[in-house]
Amino acid sequence: xxxxxxxxxxxxxxxxxxxxxxxxxxxxxxxxxxxxxxxxxxxxxxxxxxxxxxxxxxxxxxxxxxxxxxxxxxxxxxxxxxxxxxxxxxxxxxxxxxxxxxxxxxxxxxxxxxxxxxxxxxxxxxxxxxxxxxxxxxxxxxxxxxxxxxxxxxxxxxxxxxxxxxxxxxxxxxxxxxxxxxxxxxxxxxxxxxxxxxxxxxxxxxxxxxxxxxxxxxxxxxxxxxxxxxxxxxxxxxxxxxxxxxxxxxxxxxxxxxxxxxxxxxxxxxxxxxxxxxxxxxxxxxxxxxxxxx
Amino acid sequence: xxxxxxxxxxxxxxxxxxxxxxxxxxxxxxxxxxxxxxxxxxxxxxxxxxxxxxxxxxxxxxxxxxxxxxxxxxxxxxxxxxxxxxxxxxxxxxxxxxxxxxxxxxxxxxxxxxxxxxxxxxxxxxxxxxxxxxxxxxxxxxxxxxxxxxxxxxxxxxxxxxxxxxxxxxxxxxxxxxxxxxxxxxxxxxxxxxxxxxxxxxxxxxxxxxxxxxxxxxxxxxxxxxxxxxxxxxxxxxxxxxxxxxxxxxxxxxxxxxxxxxxxxxxxxxxxxxxxxxxxxxxxxxxxxxxxxxxxxxxxxxxxxxxxxxxxxxxxxxxxxxxxxxxxxxxxxxxxxxxxxxxxxxxxxxxxxxxxxxxxxxxxxxxxxxxxxxxxxxxxxxxxxxxxxxxxxxxxxxxxxxxxxxxxxxxxxxxxxxxxxxxxxxxxxxxxxxxxxxxxxxxxxxxxxxxxxxxxxxxxxxxxxxxxxxxxxxxxxxxxxxxxxxxxxxxxxxxxxxxxxxxxxxxxxxxxxxxxxxxxxxxxxxxxxxxxxxxxxxxxxxxxxxxxxxxxxxxxxxxxxxxxxxxxxxxxxxxxxxxxx
Numbered sequence: 001x002x003x004x005x006x007x008x009x010x011x012x013x014x015x016x017x018x019x020x021x022x023x024x025x026x027x028x029x030x031x032x033x034x035x036x037x038x039x040x041x042x043x044x045x046x047x048x049x050x051x052x053x054x055x056x057x058x059x060x061x062x063x064x065x066x067x068x069x070x071x072x073x074x075x076x077x078x079x080x081x082x083x084x085x086x087x088x089x090x091x092x093x094x095x096x097x098x099x100x101x102x103x104x105x106x107x108x109x110x111x112x113x114x115x116x117x118x119x120x121x122x123x124x125x126x127x128x129x130x131x132x133x134x135x136x137x138x139x140x141x142x143x144x145x146x147x148x149x150x151x152x153x154x155x156x157x158x159x160x161x162x163x164x165x166x167x168x169x170x171x172x173x174x175x176x177x178x179x180x181x182x183x184x185x186x187x188x189x190x191x192x193x194x195x196x197x198x199x200x201x202x203x204x205x206x207x208x209x210x211x212x213x214x215x216x217x218x219x220x221x222x223x224x225x226x227x228x229x230x231x232x233x234x235x236x237x238x239x240x241x242x243x244x245x246x247x248x249x250x251x252x253x254x255x256x257x258x259x260x261x262x263x264x265x266x267x268x269x270x271x272x273x274x275x276x277x278x279x280x281x282x283x284x285x286x287x288x289x290x291x292x293x294x
Numbered sequence: 295x296x297x298x299x300x301x302x303x304x305x306x307x308x309x310x311x312x313x314x315x316x317x318x319x320x321x322x323x324x325x326x327x328x329x330x331x332x333x334x335x336x337x338x339x340x341x342x343x344x345x346x347x348x349x350x351x352x353x354x355x356x357x358x359x360x361x362x363x364x365x366x367x368x369x370x371x372x373x374x375x376x377x378x379x380x381x382x383x384x385x386x387x388x389x390x391x392x393x394x395x396x397x398x399x400x401x402x403x404x405x406x407x408x409x410x411x412x413x414x415x416x417x418x419x420x421x422x423x424x425x426x427x428x429x430x431x432x433x434x435x436x437x438x439x440x441x442x443x444x445x446x447x448x449x450x451x452x453x454x455x456x457x458x459x460x461x462x463x464x465x466x467x468x469x470x471x472x473x474x475x476x477x478x479x480x481x482x483x484x485x486x487x488x489x490x491x492x493x494x495x496x497x498x499x500x501x502x503x504x505x506x507x508x509x510x511x512x513x514x515x516x517x518x519x520x521x522x523x524x525x526x527x528x529x530x531x532x533x534x535x536x537x538x539x540x541x542x543x544x545x546x547x548x549x550x551x552x553x554x555x556x557x558x559x560x561x562x563x564x565x566x567x568x569x570x571x572x573x574x575x576x577x578x579x580x581x582x583x584x585x586x587x588x589x590x591x592x593x594x595x596x597x598x599x600x601x602x603x604x605x606x607x608x609x610x611x612x613x614x615x616x617x618x619x620x621x622x623x624x625x626x627x628x629x630x631x632x633x634x635x636x637x638x639x640x641x642x643x644x645x646x647x648x649x650x651x652x653x654x655x656x657x658x659x660x661x662x663x664x665x666x667x668x669x670x671x672x673x674x675x676x677x678x679x680x681x682x683x684x685x686x687x688x689x690x691x692x693x694x695x696x697x698x699x700x701x702x703x704x705x706x707x708x709x710x711x712x713x714x715x716x717x718x719x720x721x722x723x724x725x726x727x728x729x730x731x732x733x734x735x736x737x738x739x740x741x742x743x744x745x746x747x748x749x750x751x752x753x754x755x756x757x758x759x760x761x762x763x764x765x766x767x768x769x770x771x772x773x774x775x776x777x778x779x780x781x782x783x784x785x786x787x788x789x790x791x792x793x794x795x796x797x798x799x800x801x802x803x804x805x806x807x808x809x810x811x812x813x814x815x816x817x818x819x820x821x822x823x824x825x826x827x828x829x830x831x832x833x834x835x836x837x838x839x840x841x842x843x844x845x846x847x848x849x850x851x852x853x854x855x856x857x858x859x860x861x862x863x864x865x866x867x868x869x870x871x872x873x874x875x
Contacts, residue, residue, distance in 0.1 A: 001776050002825055013835040013852035014317030019325065020856035025833040051317075055299050055308075058317040182830055208856075216857030219831050223775055 005182050006032040015058035017050040020215025022179045022205035022222060023124050024050055027059070027095065029182050030122060033189035036061055038091045039082075041075045043105060044068040045097035046131040047124065071096040072109040075119040091193055092119040098139035099129045102160050113169035116197040120189070123162065123200070126207035134210045141230075142277065143270055145262040146210070158277065166200040167236040174200040175235035175245075180223035184233055184246055191235075204231050212261020224256040229282045234289070242288040253278050322834065326855030326873050330848055333869040334762040335820030339386035339401060341744020341766050344708070344716040345372040345440075348752065348760065349386055349401055350818040356404055357813035361411040368408060370752045372715045373443040373486050374436060374465075376478045379406025380801070381469055382712050383595045391819050394769040397782035400804070400812050406785075407809040414481060415488040422755065425449040427729050430511040432499050435463020436711045437702025438517035439486055440718025441725075444751060446490040448726055453511075454491060457498035460548070463519050464703070465711065467544040468566070470573050471797045476547075500673025513697045513725045516685065517718065520703035524666040526561065530618025531663070535625035539570035539664030546573055546797075554579040555659030559628050561585075561615055562664035563592040568602050570662045575794050579660065581607055586614040586633050586646040601787075605794050614646060616653065618661060628656045669704035690724035690734035691717065699725060716748065723754055767820035767866050776827065776864040783812040822846070822867040828859035 010031035017024040023046055031038065038061045042048050048065055051058050066074040075094040082090050096105055101123040109121060128146045129135040136146040138160040149155040166174045172195050177185040185203065192199040204225055206218035213221050225231040226248055233246040253275045257263040266274075299315045301307045308314070339349040347368050355364035368375040382402055390398035427450055431442045434456035442452045460466055462479050487493060497503045499518065508514045523538035525531060535555065539562065545552050556579060560571045563585035571581035583602075585592060588611045592599065603609070612633040619627040632652035635644040668683050679686045679694040684705050691699040701717035703709045720738070727734045741753040744766050752759045786802045787793070793800050804812065824845045829837040836853035837846050848859070860868040 001778055003827065003830055005826075005830055007839075009835065011835060012316045012318055013849065014320035014322055015834070016317075016320070016322075017833060019834075019854035020858060021833055023833075025831065028833070028835065052313070052320070054311045055301075055313045056315045056317050056319075057313040060316075063313075214857070215855075216861040218856075219858055219862050220775070 003183055005029065005186060008032055008035070010036055010038075010060040012058050012060070015050050015052060017046070018209055018215070020206075020208040020218045021046075021050070022126065022207065022218050023047055024058075026122075026124055026179045026185070026203050026205050027051075029179065029185055030093070030095075030189055031059070031061065033186040034091050034093065034120075034193060037089050038093055039064065039078055041066055041071055041078065041092070041094045043071040043074075043094075043096050043100045044131075045095075045100050045124070046126070047095055047097070049131060068100055069104045070108055071100055071105050072112040072117075072119075072121060075121065076112045076115070076117040079117060079119050094119060094121045096121070096123055097129075097131070098123060098125040098127060099137045101125070102138040102162055106165075109166075110169065113166060113171050113198045113200070116171060118196050118198070120192050120199045120201065122203055124203050124205045125162075126205050126210060127159070128207075128210050130207045130210040142274065143263070143266060145212070145265065151265040163200075163202050163234075163236065166202075167239045169198070170239040171200060172197040173235065173237055174202070174239075176202045176204075176231065176233055178204040178222050178226050178231060178233060179206070180219045181226065181233060181246060188235060188245070210262070212264070213259060217259065221256065221259050224251065224259060227251045228253045228256040229278050230256055232282065232285055234285060242285065244285065244289055321851050322854050323836075323849075323851045326850075326853060328855045328857060329850070329871045329873045330853065330855070330857060330860050330868050331871060332822065332846060332848070332867065334760075334822055334867050335869075336744050336762050336764055336766045337819040337821055338389040338391060338744075338766050338768075339399070339819075341746060341748055342385040342389040343748060344385070344710065344712040344746070345374075345378065346716060346719065346743055346748045346750050347371045347378075347386075347405070348750070350816055350821040350823070351760075352408065353399070353401070353404055353813050353816040354818060354821075354823050356408060356809060357816070359810070361408055362413075364408045365412040368405060371719065371750070373440060373489075374482050374711070374715060375405050375412070376409030376482050377436070377465055377474060378712060378715070379403070379409050380474050380478065380799075381465075383710055385712070391767065391769040391772065391817055392815065395774065395777065395817075396779045399816055400782050400784065403783070403785045403804050404809060404812055407804045407806075409478075409482075410803055415485040417488045419485075419489045421447050421449050421490060423449045425451070425729075427451065427512040428453070428510070429513045429515065429725060430455065430508045431515045431517065432503075432508070433457075433463055433517035433519055433702070433704075434461035434483075434493055434495075435517060435519050435702060435714060436465055437519075437714035437718040437721075438463065438515065439483065439491070440715040441515045441517065441699075441701065441722045442491045442718075443486045443489055444719050444722035445725060446486075448722070448755075450726075452491050454493045455497040455499060455503055456493060456495045457501065457518075458548070459495050461493045461495060463517075464521075464714075467547045468540065468569075470543060470546065470569050470576075472572070472576070472793065472800050473569070475799050505673075505675050512729055513699060515691075515718075515721050515725065516693070516698065516700040516704065517702040517714075517721075518669065518704050520667040520669040520709065522668045522670050523663060524668060526615055526663055526665060528615055528617055530620055530625070533618055533620040533625045534623050535620075535659060536618060536661045536663065539566040539662050540667060542570050542662055543573060546577075552577060556580055557658045558582065558660040558662060559584055559656060559658045560662045560664060562666070563587065563594055564664060564666065565594045565598055566667065567662075567664035568594045568598045570664050571607050572602055572605060573797075574660075574662070575605060575607060576797055582656070583607060583609040584613045584615065584630065585609060585611050587643065588612060588635060591635075591643040601800060605790055612646065614648060619655070625658060625661050628658050628661060630654055630656060667703070667709075671704070689738060690727070691721035692724065692728075692734075697728070719751055720747075720749055723749065723751070762820065763869070765820075771866040772817055772819065773862060773864045773866075775862075776825070777817065780811070780815050782815070783808040818865050820866055823865070825864060827862045827864065828868065831858050831862045833858065
């Protein structure tokens with residue numbers, strides 16, 4: 001199986017991501033898909049550090065750094081401004097982390113989605129506030145270790161279903177993607193680029209520091225997230241039509257969990273519970289794909 | 295790329311904070327404590343190929359539809375892709391890592407496919423410079439012609455002397471055309487001649503040709519094969535109707551009229567025995583193979599045995615002949631004895647031991663003996679040392695006489711076509727070294743592929759070609775995430791009723807579609823095939839795609855040493871080094 005991605009590059013080396021980080025890879029692939037006529041809005045997140053401090057930028061397209069909770073409304077504003085100037089060619093992209101999306105930025109995002117403002121929102125989800133020291137977010141998986149959910153005081157709530165929340169705004173396009181599947185991700189962005197309105201991409205980006213994995217394992221582990229059905233790759237069109245874009249192998253979740261230090265404390269029973277949760281959610285997704293309500 | 299931007303006073307700063315420089319000043323390479331490097335390694339198939347063919351490279355080209363280039367890659371090492379693609383025992387396939395995944399690659403079938411696509415070579419095929427030295431090769435079998443071919447490609451003036459009226463040695467007279475059609479052999483010999491090799495037939499050393507005649511040559515390579523059938527040493531071997539398997543096959547292959555009886559017993563368990571029996575079947579006889587050990591000890595290739603069985607040939611194991619009985623000077627009966635297996639003999643196989651009082655007789659009208667072959671060494675001058683009925687040679691194929699080299703079946707017990715091609719190549723390299731006064735031992739050491747004596751001519755001719763670590767890639771070292779299960783594409787065979795009526799080729803080869811499907815199954819173990827995973831997944835934009843011999847480079851100014859490129863390489867073509875402090 002050979003992966004094909006565009007050769008054009010809109011990012012340069014020297015950026016400040018940790019070794020093995022999935023985020024800059026995600027942004028690099030996104031820019032390959034979207035091209036140079038793109039504006040990126042970045043709220044407080046790992047990425048606001050990664051791209052470099054003023055007066056430098058590792059990215060070949062304009063970036064607007066904005067406050068934590070304002071990614072979506074800033075994108076709305078930039079889009080409105082471009083429209084006023086008659087510029088319909090430039091794609092406006094908000095690139096936020098899971099904290100900036102699931103927690104802090106959800107109000108602005110929900111408002112923009114309800115208005116169906118015309119931009120692509122990419123949530124680069126590494127499942128905790130990694131930049132500030134691995135604090136739990138509402139994207140942190142059930143029972144995962146973080147510095148605020150230490151072993152003994154587990155996170156007993158499941159990860160928030162952001163895809164469902166966004167789709168239920170009735171937006172034209174929402175898709176889940178993963179950096180270990182570049183062609184799938186790029187394909188979804190290209191499709192999103194051709195659609196008008198709020199488009200939401202939920203991108204899983206592995207974090208070696210926060211997931212407690214070696215830097216060379218990040219693609220491997222991200223791939224396992226998909227193959228174990230923990231993080232299915234799918235899209236929702238018009239808030240209704242669900243399509244699975246990659247059929248996972250269905251590897252037991254243990255293969256995914258046991259690779260990561262953040263799950264090392266799990267008991268056999270807890271792993272079994274996670275497997276049940278994953279299977280149940282997968283069945284729900286399959287039913288939705290078949291058009292059967294749940 | 296801009297460097298660091300320094301504002302000396304507030305007035306130099308932009309009104310709004312717009313970045314104007316990139317991050318290239320930030321040499322993140324200093325963060326690194328491990329260093330990835332591109333290092334192709336040795337594929338197990340290549341290491342197992344006695345002829346040294348670069349298998350992943352030619353298969354990669356097949357996958358891209360570049361058949362002629364694939365053919366040329368094989369021909370760097372062996373002049374016989376069409377022959378080997380049919381008769382090789384393909385140890386490459388037994389070592390293929392794909393065995394642990396689903397089914398081994400059909401390497402042999404792909405080699406044949408490539409050869410079958412190739413056009414005939416135009417005379418005057420390009421060589422590497424012309425050299426005035428003349429080299430004589432005695433014997434035009436796979437070993438002799440391989441040596442001659444490689445020397446001619448290096449520019450030498452090569453003459454091959456062949457005792458028989460047609461060149462090809464065992465390929466011509468030993469292998470029946472249902473396994474190796476004569477036009478395939480003729481084509482590849484013509485290709486060898488197109489490279490400048492001169493072949494003189496009907497020139498038998500010890501007959502019209504003497505050792506003295508060879509002294510005018512700079513070097514001589516002896517490769518006269520093993521064409522003397524071993525006797526059974528039992529009573530009655532001189533009866534009419536008793537003959538050797540080699541003689542039978544030679545007569546058939548040279549187009550002589552051959553008569554066999556109806557009830558034909560064939561003694562032996564090697565390829566000659568199997569081929570003799572299958573030939574008898576095609577001539578209308580009813581062959582019965584008698585072998586004194588069991589199936590397990592049988593030296594014949596598995597494929598030959600299973601094809602013979604498919605054709606309905608009976609093989610009886612643990613039976614040894616004790617006496618050939620005749621009437622009026624003609625064989626009528628064969629007395630045999632049943633055997634059981636005892637302890638191991640000098641070949642590591644279990645020794646057959648006769649069971650007392652188990653004698654019985656078989657009615658036969660023809661008896662074919664194929665109990666092994668030995669070289670004829672009677673023509674050798676005394677100063678060429680012989681040991682264990684073979685010419686003794688050193689690692690560089692040198693005999694005890696200066697400037698005389700030997701190889702193939704007359705000097706080795708590894709008696710397969712692929713080994714013969716490898717020995718011929720080894721001799722060609724050694725002869726070139728001796729003529730150009732290079733140290734043979736160290737040269738041979740430097741161009742090894744794996745540890746089985748396989749040599750790379752590509753490496754010999756070019757220092758930068760096929761730079762690969764000697765490490766042979768194991769299955770566990772591959773990243774299987776990028777491979778999908780796929781069925782092996784098998785060659786079709788003629789149905790049995792059609793194939794036993796004449797000497798038509800049994801196997802029909804792969805179609806183009808099958809070959810393309812098969813080629814993309816190759817893991818390309820240890821050999822970068824340009825899949826781009828390292829480039830695709832590098833988060834630090836530190837993999838630079840390059841054209842030419844090296845496909846990719848790492849930009850160590852920025853590589854943070856995360857190791858993703860190594861982990862995501864499906865074929866272990868990158869290695870890790872500790873970063874020097």
